[in-house]
Each structure stands twice: as structure tokens, then as C-alpha cells.
Amino acid sequence: MDLLNALVAFLNFVFIPGLAYGAQLALGALGVTLIYGILRFSNFAHGDTMAFGTMVTILVTWALQGAGVTFGPLPTALLALPVGIAATAAFVLATDRVVYRFYRRQKASPTIVVIVSLGVMFVMNGIVRLIIGVNDQNFADGARFVISAQEFREATGLAEPLAIRTTQAVTVVTAVIVVALLFWFLQKTRTGKSMRAFSDNEDLALLSGINPDRVVAVTWLIAAALATIAGVLYGLDKSFKPFTYFQLLLPIFAAAIVGGLGSPLGAIAGGFVIAFSELLLTNAWKKIVTYALPESMAPDGLLQLMSTDYKFAVSFTILIIVLLFMPTGLFKGKSL
Amino acid sequence: MKKLLLASAAATALAGAAAAEEVKVGILIGFTGPIESLAPAMAAAAEMAMKEVSDSGKFLGGSTMVPVRGDSTCGDAQAGTAAAERLVTSDMVKGIVGADCSGVTGAVLQNVARPNGMVMISPSATSPALTTAEDDGLFFRTAPSDAREGEVMAEMLVEKGIKSIALTYTNNDYGKGLAEAIANSFTAKGGTVTINAAHEDGKADYSAEVAALASAGGDLLVVAGYLDQGGKGIIQAALDTGAFSTFGLPGGMIGDSLPQAIGPALDGSWGQIAGSDSAGAATFEEMAKAAGFDGTSAYAPESYDAAALIALAMAAAGSTDPKVYKDKVMEVANGPADGTGEKIYPGELAKALDLIAAGTPIDYEGATAVHLIGPGESAGRYRVIEVRNGKNETVGFR
Numbered sequence A: 001m002d003l004l005n006a007l008v009a010f011l012n013f014v015f016i017p018g019l020a021y022g023a024q025l026a027l028g029a030l031g032v033t034l035i036y037g038i039l040r041f042s043n044f045a046h047g048d049t050m051a052f053g054t055m056v057t058i059l060v061t062w063a064l065q066g067a068g069v070t071f072g073p074l075p076t077a078l079l080a081l082p083v084g085i086a087a088t089a090a091f092v093l094a095t096d097r098v099v100y101r102f103y104r105r106q107k108a109s110p111t112i113v114v115i116v117s118l119g120v121m122f123v124m125n126g127i128v129r130l131i132i133g134v135n136d137q138n139f140a141d142g143a144r145f146v147i148s149a150q151e152f153r154e155a156t157g158l159a160e161p162l163a164i165r166t167t168q169a170v171t172v173v174t175a176v177i178v179v180a181l182l183f184w185f186l187q188k189t190r191t192g193k194s195m196r197a198f199s200d201n202e203d204l205a206l207l208s209g210i211n212p213d214r215v216v217a218v219t220w221l222i223a224a225a226l227a228t229i230a231g232v233l234y235g236l237d238k239s240f241k242p243f244t245y246f247q248l249l250l251p252i253f254a255a256a257i258v259g260g261l262g263s264p265l266g267a268i269a270g271g272f273v274i275a276f277s278e279l280l281l282t283n284a285w286k287k288i289v290t291y292a293l294p295e296s297m298a299p300d301g302l303l304q305l306m307s308t309d310y311k312f313a314v315s316f317t318i319l320i321i322v323l324l325f326m327p328t329g330l331f332k333g334k335s336l
Numbered sequence B: 001m002k003k004l005l006l007a008s009a010a011a012t013a014l015a016g017a018a019a020a021e022e023v024k025v026g027i028l029i030g031f032t033g034p035i036e037s038l039a040p041a042m043a044a045a046a047e048m049a050m051k052e053v054s055d056s057g058k059f060l061g062g063s064t065m066v067p068v069r070g071d072s073t074c075g076d077a078q079a080g081t082a083a084a085e086r087l088v089t090s091d092m093v094k095g096i097v098g099a100d101c102s103g104v105t106g107a108v109l110q111n112v113a114r115p116n117g118m119v120m121i122s123p124s125a126t127s128p129a130l131t132t133a134e135d136d137g138l139f140f141r142t143a144p145s146d147a148r149e150g151e152v153m154a155e156m157l158v159e160k161g162i163k164s165i166a167l168t169y170t171n172n173d174y175g176k177g178l179a180e181a182i183a184n185s186f187t188a189k190g191g192t193v194t195i196n197a198a199h200e201d202g203k204a205d206y207s208a209e210v211a212a213l214a215s216a217g218g219d220l221l222v223v224a225g226y227l228d229q230g231g232k233g234i235i236q237a238a239l240d241t242g243a244f245s246t247f248g249l250p251g252g253m254i255g256d257s258l259p260q261a262i263g264p265a266l267d268g269s270w271g272q273i274a275g276s277d278s279a280g281a282a283t284f285e286e287m288a289k290a291a292g293f294d295g296t297s298a299y300a301p302e303s304y305d306a307a308a309l310i311a312l313a314m315a316a317a318g319s320t321d322p323k324v325y326k327d328k329v330m331e332v333a334n335g336p337a338d339g340t341g342e343k344i345y346p347g348e349l350a351k352a353l354d355l356i357a358a359g360t361p362i363d364y365e366g367a368t369a370v371h372l373i374g375p376g377e378s379a380g381r382y383r384v385i386e387v388r389n390g391k392n393e394t395v396g397f398r
Helices: A003-039 A046-066 A077-105 A110-132 A149-156 A166-188 A190-200 A202-207 A212-237 A242-259 A264-282 A286-292 A308-325 B002-014 B039-056 B077-090 B102-116 B146-159 B173-188 B207-216 B230-240 B257-262 B279-291 B300-317 B322-334 B349-358
Strands: A145-147 B022-029 B064-071 B096-098 B120-122 B139-144 B164-170 B192-199 B220-224 B247-249 B270-274 B342-344 B362-364 B382-388 B391-397
Touching (some): A003 A046, A003 A166, A003 A212, A003 A242, A003 A264, A003 B207, A046 A077, A046 A110, A046 A212, A046 A242, A077 A110, A077 A212, A110 A242, A145 A166, A166 A212, A166 A264, A190 A202, A190 A212, A212 A242, A242 A264, A242 A308, A264 A308, A264 B207, A286 B207, A308 B207, B022 B039, B022 B077, B022 B300, B039 B064, B039 B279, B039 B349, B064 B077, B064 B300, B077 B096, B077 B102, B096 B102, B096 B300, B102 B120, B102 B173, B139 B322, B146 B173, B146 B270, B164 B173, B164 B207, B164 B230, B173 B192, B173 B220, B192 B207, B192 B230, B207 B230, B220 B230, B230 B257, B279 B300, B300 B349, B322 B362, B342 B349, B349 B362
Parallel strands (some): B022 B064, B022 B096, B096 B120, B120 B139, B164 B192, B220 B247, B342 B362
Antiparallel strands (some): B270 B382
């Protein structure tokens, strides 16, 4: 029995990756949920909005690196992030003006707008691939580790290593700050309150003199910022590739729906539920269990419920279960 | 096409010679598809060998070899089979250099070569499954089977005193075949494979895959993947989480980009890639340079050897009939068992034809030190690589 090593192995292989992944999903799901709550459609282009924002950020990061600008131990991409957000915001506002406004004026049903967003998704996807290409791009720089496996082993003398990458720490800290800012904005500011009012009851909000165009524009701005931040954090922590961002749409939507579409708190909870379910169900528990149990009971098999290839299947299954039994999600959002 | 026309024109000019004929030989390689970047050099190498034979004027009474290209597509077995069918029934080729990728090669062998009695010498199909495929003695390859690489790797693991390995492979025929070969040979030598798991290429994040590998444990992680793809991701994630510190790197993982991408942490990892230290390799590279293509391109030397073997076997049999000369392929490739055969290197095909005419046994070495074993596949030499100071260094051959 060696509970300490079991704990460290759990932290290293499940908890820390799960925390970072969950934070990235939560930020993505927040954007989806905001658009659903206020603009009333499921934005399938969100994954590619993330890719677009990340692409701009990467290009600016390269320019900064070329000019010799770095951010000390932190990734340079954080400096480039504001430019990425600005470019993405301009892009989605232009999309809204050219595409979505037309359907809003037509009072088109949400189903139609969903398909429209699918079209927007393909266009954005194409633009991103055209500009930066389809390959992996690695743009993380600065110090790689907060605690490296080697240092941890030497400092504690434990057999199991624990590593915390800078990007994982940056992800979690940034996510906390962004979420705090968002909630403050929605709860305390006049614009935030008008957005919530618009989301609760559009007609009543219009009657009380809320300017719908302003609400729509602000929503897009926030969604663009959230998408870019989520995308850049994911790209820093893992790697940037247009196709993976397109695939991220599934766990992000699963997170938003599990939490309850339209509920910001739900999106955050949903992000972590999805991230940890994927990891817990596909993790091979042999090592941790071997440490935790007395030697005589050590398992022979891998104790892996399903192969890691089935990660997406986990998101899908959770999605279906929630839609069947709890269509409004954990936090009573709007049902689909 | 231009080359083809030129070759045909040259052939017509020579047609006056007595009994001289035009011997067409197919080059069935994936000019489109996943290995299209390798195909031009492979085809150029095969054509270079044929030109050498034709130019000598000593091939079957002054006959010439005319290459006919076909696109195997590497990935699409149906398209590859159709291309082979065309070569055999419409172009009337007398032998085929190819196909290239293992899947297509197997399909062409069963659907075209065997029904038509056509000899195929593949320069690049490495799947172990082809070793046991029914071939009526028609199929040979100048590339070694991955089973051999598995054996070589297992031998080195045992020599280094490694008792248990974790194994991960890229999820396709190549990765699966190689991983099985490594696992089988290593287990047969008394080692333990703690896990043999697939990974998908092109993912952003391999931490979950690495968590499973780490959970199974092992002295070393063997990554039978691709260096620019999932293989790199697996190694990076394994180093980041401290799961493994040394890696076994089979052929697909050997390349300069890997140590550059990973950095000093990769030092001490080792592996092997098909490669030869034979005298022929250097000669071939020079000849390739003169002919205007890259002789170090993967499988180009093997392609030269495949084409040369077809020509020499035809000469030795005195016939261009595949059913007749197929029995001579092993003979010209290996020479007599006592090793008295005259060694033939690239650029010496004219000399080889002279020797055959004089009845002296030859032992074709070629660009890759060809030695065919079993059902006619290259025994294979491997370059042993160790990563030192962020660079792949050759530490030996085996």
C-alpha cells in the first residue's frame, strides 16, 4: 500500500490534464451557451471561430517572436491574444452583418439559423486552412514546466513523478480570471443586465427600451473573446491544427448541453463533467490501483474500461443520456 | 510520357539487330497518393537500371528494356489492380517492378500476377503478411519484411538487458504489423510486453494514451509510429508527464526532425532503420546524382535493384517469359550457396550480362546488398541509431 504514490499518479495522469482540458471546454461552452441564450441558435461555427482566433494569435506571436519580443517564462501568445480577440471580434461582427442579421430580420426559425451557422463554419474552416495550412502548429514558448517530473522526483523522493506544465497553469488561471470577469459583467453592469433581460424575454426587453442591436453586438464580442481565449489556451496546451478544432465542437456542445444551454454556470460545470468523464472512463487504472491496494490484491489487467480512442464516444453518450432524461441540463437551461 | 517516347524511339532504332526485341517492364508505383513524394525517385531508379541494361547491348541478343509506368495509388487496391491489369494485358509487360505499398501489392499479386503468371518484384512492400501469401513463386521483394525489423529490435532489447517494454503503434497496417513483429520476437526471447496499444495520428493531445502506457509500465517505450505525426506527440507527452524517459524507435521514427523537435530529453533513445553500409550504396548515389535524381530517397535503391534483378534473371534464363525466368531470380540475387558468385554492384550490369553469357555464376549485391531469403524477400540490413547530443548517430549495422 502506497497511497501517496497512488495520489500522485492520479494527479499527474488524470486530475491535472482533466483540469486543464475542462477549463478549455468550459470557456468554449460558455461562448456557445451565450449565443444560444441571447441569439437563440446553436452556433456550429464556434469551433472554427476558435480556430480563426487562434490562427490570428499564432501569426501575431510569430511576428512578436521574430521581433525578439517574449513574455519571460510565460508564453508569448498571451501578449498576442488581444490582437487575436480584436480580429476575431471584427470577423464575427462582419459575419453577423452579412449573414445572421438577414435571418434575424426574417425571424427565421432556429433550425434554419443552425444550418446557416453550419455554412459559416465551412467558410471559416476554409479561410483558416487557406491562411495557415492544415498542419500542426506549435507556438508555445517560455518556460515549459512549473514543476517538471524530474524536479518533483528529486524533491520528494517518490517513485511517481508529478509534472505541471506552464501551459496547464496558465490555462487554469486564465480561465478563472475570464469566468470571474464574465460573471461580474453579466451580474453587475448595465449592458450585462440588459443582455440577461434580452435572454429571459425578448419582447419585454424590447418594450423596456433595450437596444437589440447593441445586445447582439456585445454578445458577439464576448463570444469572440471567449472563443479566441479557449482556442489559444487549447493550442498552447496541446497543439493547433484546424481539424482538431473542428472536432472540438462535439465535446464543447456536449458540455454546454449537459450544463444546460443558456446557463453560463452550467457551461462551466458541463465542461468539467465532460473532461473528467472522458479521462476517468478511458484511463487505465492499473498503476493507481496497484499502489492503493495491498500487494496481494494487485491487478493483472490494465483496468481500462475502454480504449482512449473512445473519448468522443463518451461525450456522445453523456449527451444522449442528458437529452433523454434531463433535456434542460444540470442547471435548468433552455431545452433544445 | 516524353521518356517513354524517347525510349520507344531508341528501341525502334535498334530494332534492326537480329532477334533483338523490345522487352516491356511495368513500373507500378503510387505516383499519386500517400507516398507520391517518393515515387519519382523510385521510378527514375528503376528506369536507370533498365537503361543501363539496354545501353549495354548485351541483353538477350541486343534487346532493350522499355519501362511502362502504372499508378498503383498506394492506398486504393482497386485502382492499383486496374493499373496492373492494364500493364499485363494491354501493354504486355514481361515483369513488374512493384507494387509499392503492402496492401496494394497483396491485391495485385492475388488478382493480376498469379492469374497471369507475372513476376513482381516490390521495392517497398514491407508487411509481414506478404511473406506467407500464396505467390506461385512469382513474388519477390528487395525490401525486408517488418518481421525482420521486429527481430532486430528484439535482439537489441535483449542485449541491452531490457526485461519489459510498453508498445504503441500507429493505427494502420504498417504500425500493427511492425508492433506484432516486435512483440512476438521479444516475447519469444523471454521479454514481457506490458501493453500493445494503438494510437491515432493527427491528434492534438496524447496524454490519455500515455496515461494508459504509463499505467502498464515497462523499462522502455517502443513507439512504432511516424516521427512527424502521433509518434512525436506520444514521446512528448510521455516525457512531459515523466512516464518514460527512454524510447525504442523503429524505422518510421528515425529522422532529423524528431531530435530537433524533442530536444535533449531524447538523448539515449535508440532504434533502427533499413539501411546498408554496402559499397553499392555510395556508387548508386553518385549514379543517381548524374541521372538527376536523389539516390538517398527512400526505396530508390531498392527500386534499382528490383529492375536489375528482373533483367539479370531474364538474361540467366535466356527468356523473357515470366514463368521461366522466375526460377532464376533467387539464383542471380544470391549466387551459389558457397558464396563464389561474382559480386555485382550498381553500374556493373553490363559486366553481369557478360558473366552470365560466359556461364560464370553471379551474386547480385546492388545498391542495398541484396540477399533474398525465405520466399524471396530481402534479408535486410538495419542501421542502428542512437540519439546523442540531440542528433541521430549511426552506431552500427546489423
